[in-house]
Amino acid sequence: QKEVEQDPGPLSVPEGAIVSLNCTYSNSAFQYFMWYRQYSRKGPELLMYTYSSGNKEDGRFTAQVDKSSKYISLFIRDSQPSDSATYLCAMKRSGGSNYKLTFGKGTLLTVNP
Amino acid sequence: NAGVTQTPKFQVLKTGQSMTLQCAQDMNHNSMYWYRQDPGMGLRLIYYSASEGTTDKGEVPNGYNVSRLNKREFSLRLESAAPSQTSVYFCASSAIYFAGTSGRLDTQYFGPGTRLTVL
Numbered sequence: 001q002k003e004v005e006q007d008p009g010p011l012s013v014p015e016g017a018i019v020s021l022n023c024t025y026s027n028s029a030f031q032y033f034m035w036y037r038q039y040s041r042k043g044p045e046l047l048m049y050t051y052s053s054g055n056k057e058d059g060r061f062t063a064q065v066d067k068s069s070k071y072i073s074l075f076i077r078d079s080q081p082s083d084s085a086t087y088l089c090a091m092k093r094s095g096g097s098n099y100k101l102t103f104g105k106g107t108l109l110t111v112n113p
Numbered sequence: 114n115a116g117v118t119q120t121p122k123f124q125v126l127k128t129g130q131s132m133t134l135q136c137a138q139d140m141n142h143n144s145m146y147w148y149r150q151d152p153g154m155g156l157r158l159i160y161y162s163a164s165e166g167t168t169d170k171g172e173v174p175n176g177y178n179v180s181r182l183n184k185r186e187f188s189l190r191l192e193s194a195a196p197s198q199t200s201v202y203f204c205a206s207s208a209i210y211f212a213g214t215s216g217r218l219d220t221q222y223f224g225p226g227t228r229l230t231v232l
Contacts, residue, residue: 005196006155008153036223040217041226042225042226043117043203043205043223043224044156044203044223044224045221045223046221049220088156098205099144099146099156099163100161101158102187103155103156105153105154105155105157106155
């Protein structure tokens with residue numbers, strides 16, 4: 001079983017839809033959870049991060065972490081064509097000198113006007 | 114602030130040729146990373162440098178070497194390129210900071226990437 005699983009999509013939605021992106025993981029040591037957005041032919045950019053369980057909201061974006069189920073989600077409300085990108089989840093263990101992130105393979109999202 | 118910069122943006126090599134990918138950051142970050150991104154494989158860590166003077170292998174280090182030249186610069190070298198090294202290469206940097214109840218965070222900032230083709 002891979003440490004992080006992410007449905008690659010592609011996911012196509014109409015403008016204004018609510019989008020749900022998800023990742024599951026197997027390593028219970030993960031404490032930090034991040035979502036990166038990557039536009040075509042660009043580098044990933046950090047969108048949101050969450051420490052441990054709970055929700056975090058930033059504008060139209062909400063990140064949720066359910067550690068009991070080893071499941072994280074990113075919700076996008078009122079989706080816009082400019083949200084069309086690949087979304088990568090990433091996770092990290094806590095403590096010590098552990099700097100490494102473990103990434104999902106990414107979900108390609110297209111928002112149609 | 115340029116953030117993380119990478120050169121070159123594109124490169125075509127023949128099998129057996131060597132080259133060095135350059136990366137620099139102006140954010141005073143301690144840690145730097147090299148990833149490769151392939152279709153269906155996601156981002157995979159090649160090497161990282163937790164601080165100036167140290168380097169460590171990541172998930173897929175074979176065929177690569179790195180040099181942490183100073184705090185700003187981290188280069189990736191392919192000594193004898195192979196078609197399997199055709200990929201998009203990303204450099205990233207990060208700094209650890211304390212963020213209240215969120216604990217200790219280590220967010221990585223990525224460069225624009227180098228598209229490498231090995232024929």
